[in-house]
Amino acid sequence: MTDTIPRRRERFASIVTVARQHEAREQVLAHPGDVALVERGTVRAAVFQCPCGCGDVLVINLDPAAGSAWRHRVDGEQLTLMPSVWRDSGCDSHFVLWRNEIYWCGVTEEDIDVRSWPATLRAELKGWWQAWQRRRRGST
Numbered sequence: 001m002t003d004t005i006p007r008r009r010e011r012f013a014s015i016v017t018v019a020r021q022h023e024a025r026e027q028v029l030a031h032p033g034d035v036a037l038v039e040r041g042t043v044r045a046a047v048f049q050c051p052c053g054c055g056d057v058l059v060i061n062l063d064p065a066a067g068s069a070w071r072h073r074v075d076g077e078q079l080t081l082m083p084s085v086w087r088d089s090g091c092d093s094h095f096v097l098w099r100n101e102i103y104w105c106g107v108t109e110e111d112i113d114v115r116s117w118p119a120t121l122r123a124e125l126k127g128w129w130q131a132w133q134r135r136r137r138g139s140t
């Protein structure tokens, strides 16, 4: 029997920059360890294979002009997206991409073992968590 449990990715190996979204898709399908940034004048999107191993290609909007967008930062060769990515379809994965590393989240803050996360990441996320919880309380 073959191993059917998807292997969760712990980190991305490298970032490549391309001009078009279809190039980004081709890049990450050929090189699953890559994140492709789509850049034409400004950075438009981050494209990568879902780190859960489900095989879906995720397109994360980084351009506020194109709708609700994630903030991103590139430190050297390392990409950070804020806030977390929470899929509302497919595998429902919820994770933070921080300096190319994947930090897996749960459904509630209590599910997450943040004690094992770097202090600098926790500090960066703290303001976002508070805003998220306020939104959640407001919407239920």
Ligand SMILES: [Zn+2]
Residues within 6 Å of the ligand: 050, 051, 052, 053, 054, 055, 056, 090, 091, 092, 093
């Ligand atoms: Zn997935």
